[in-house]
Amino acid sequence: MAQPRIVVVGAGFGGIHTLRHLERRIPAGMADIALVAPNDYMLYSPLVPQVASGLLTPQSVAMSVHRLMKRTRLIPGHAVGVDPADRVVVVRRPTGELSPVPYDRLVLAPGGLTRAFDIPGLTEHAFGAKTLADAVLLRDHVLAQLELANDTRDPVEREERCRFVVVGGGYTGVETAASLMRLCEEAAKRYPELRSVIRWHLVDIAPKVLPELGDRLGRKALDLLRSMGIEVKLKVSVREVTDDKVVLTDGRVLPCRTLIWAAGVTPSPLMETLGKPTQRGRLEVDAELRVPGIPDVFALGDAAAVPDLVGESPYCPPTAQYATREAATAAQNVIASILGRPLKEFRHKDMGLVVDLSGNDALARVMDHELNGLTALGITRGYHLAAIPSPTARARVLANWGIRMFTGGETSRLGFAEAVKAASFVSNEAVDYMDAESAAREGRRLMENLEERYGRD
Numbered sequence: 001m002a003q004p005r006i007v008v009v010g011a012g013f014g015g016i017h018t019l020r021h022l023e024r025r026i027p028a029g030m031a032d033i034a035l036v037a038p039n040d041y042m043l044y045s046p047l048v049p050q051v052a053s054g055l056l057t058p059q060s061v062a063m064s065v066h067r068l069m070k071r072t073r074l075i076p077g078h079a080v081g082v083d084p085a086d087r088v089v090v091v092r093r094p095t096g097e098l099s100p101v102p103y104d105r106l107v108l109a110p111g112g113l114t115r116a117f118d119i120p121g122l123t124e125h126a127f128g129a130k131t132l133a134d135a136v137l138l139r140d141h142v143l144a145q146l147e148l149a150n151d152t153r154d155p156v157e158r159e160e161r162c163r164f165v166v167v168g169g170g171y172t173g174v175e176t177a178a179s180l181m182r183l184c185e186e187a188a189k190r191y192p193e194l195r196s197v198i199r200w201h202l203v204d205i206a207p208k209v210l211p212e213l214g215d216r217l218g219r220k221a222l223d224l225l226r227s228m229g230i231e232v233k234l235k236v237s238v239r240e241v242t243d244d245k246v247v248l249t250d251g252r253v254l255p256c257r258t259l260i261w262a263a264g265v266t267p268s269p270l271m272e273t274l275g276k277p278t279q280r281g282r283l284e285v286d287a288e289l290r291v292p293g294i295p296d297v298f299a300l301g302d303a304a305a306v307p308d309l310v311g312e313s314p315y316c317p318p319t320a321q322y323a324t325r326e327a328a329t330a331a332q333n334v335i336a337s338i339l340g341r342p343l344k345e346f347r348h349k350d351m352g353l354v355v356d357l358s359g360n361d362a363l364a365r366v367m368d369h370e371l372n373g374l375t376a377l378g379i380t381r382g383y384h385l386a387a388i389p390s391p392t393a394r395a396r397v398l399a400n401w402g403i404r405m406f407t408g409g410e411t412s413r414l415g416f417a418e419a420v421k422a423a424s425f426v427s428n429e430a431v432d433y434m435d436a437e438s439a440a441r442e443g444r445r446l447m448e449n450l451e452e453r454y455g456r457d
């Protein structure tokens with residue numbers, strides 16, 4: 001019998017952990033396992049804000065797929081459509097060409113993209129905070145603003161360059177604001193006259209920050225952010241952005257040249273192309289992580305609406321913790337479906353959340369315990385070290401934290417701000433997807449071409 005072809009889409013928490021379980025459980029030579037992903041690394045997103053602040057190097061949070069996987073073939077590119085009738089994934093390679101990838105079992109874990117809104121000027125002027133490119137660019141941009149502010153005599157320009165606005169009171173926005181504010185504090189040691197001008201604002205339409213932490217710890221987070229000097233404005237959003245100001249929905253005008261957009265994530269558009277029911281863009285799956293109506297296709301992570309059989313919400317939250325746990329069930333069910341065995345339901349009880357506010361400040365909710373200060377910082381850092389799947393990356397992160405402790409921060413620019421200015425956070429992540437009909441047509445055509453050239457597998 002030919003080896004079953006298992007194709008996993010996405011090299012994030014869901015995809016990589018699924019592959020690791022598959023490699024561990026399937027003996028060598030018993031299945032052909034492939035990964036479709038645009039990059040050859042898994043990004044440990046929870047530490048991206050620490051890359052933005054320069055505490056960690058980009059390499060320490062980008063874990064090589066080749067180090068993590070032993071038997072998985074990497075197919076570079078984006079999955080842009082699925083043809084379930086012929087069991088083919090259509091992949092757009094980095095060169096732009098389309099290529100067919102046949103499967104017997106398909107696991108979809110493409111995560112999400114930064115959610116943009118139809119706000120005038122947003123995509124032209126805002127910075128993202130999700131990808132490694134966003135983080136590196138942001139750090140350079142923020143440092144450049146301080147240098148330029150220090151070098152001008154124009155008080156208006158100085159004010160604009162020294163004001164930074166972050167939109168989004170979830171963990172991405174809060175951690176990014178806190179980390180970059182600390183970077184500014186460090187850099188301002190060189191520019192003492194800027195200290196009184198530098199302003200950080202955190203804006204969110206919701207009535208509280210970090211709702212995942214619960215009421216009491218959420219209030220603590222708000223107090224901590226304010227005590228750090230971050231001006232937090234709730235129940236407000238952005239009406240307009242230009243190159244030198246941000247207009248809020250309450251009419252306030254903030255002269256500023258930096259808007260950081262961290263107002264949530266929208267599931268990968270790939271999920272809508274399947275033409276099956278979605279929940280706010282997340283593809284609905286059953287408790288066994290199967291996509292109803294499409295045989296042998298599974299989905300998980302931020303891009304899938306997985307029923308929460310344990311918690312109070314109807315669907316599991318889009319977090320790294322859930323994507324990692326779902327991966328074990330996805331791998332087990334892929335194997336069970338090949339062997340004709342019963343499938344397992346996904347059940348997981350939320351273990352809590354950790355938030356690193358940079359410096360010595362952190363907050364943690366571990367099961368029902370709420371922690372702050374150095375205890376929370378120890379737990380936060382310990383959690384990340386345990387969750388990073390590569391020993392090399394773990395060593396790099398630990399070394400970076402150690403170096404900072406003994407040598408202080410580094411505030412020189414690397415020159416990326418000029419090099420990638422043209423890209424917006426939206427164009428950074430944009431891909432052309434196919435609707436179900438085009439995917440079926442292209443899938444069939446590409447497979448016929450392939451068979452004509454190389455014969456049938």
Ligand SMILES: Cc1cc2nc3c(=O)[nH]c(=O)nc-3n(C[C@H](O)[C@H](O)[C@H](O)COP(=O)(O)OP(=O)(O)OC[C@H]3O[C@@H](n4cnc5c(N)ncnc54)[C@H](O)[C@@H]3O)c2cc1C
Nearest residue numbers: 010011012013014045046078079110111301302318319320
């Ligand atoms: C800055 C930041 C901080 C965060 N902090 C926390 C935290 O503290 N705690 C927490 O629990 N969660 C946190 N999260 C959320 C967490 O990272 C996500 O919930 C988690 O990554 C979801 O895993 P996933 O596998 O679904 O998607 P991802 O990890 O995003 O992986 C998706 C993968 O799919 C690839 N991909 C995308 N489209 C395609 C395509 N068409 N074809 C092929 N591959 C594709 C991507 O390149 C990526 O490799 C944070 C997220 C961010 C951005």
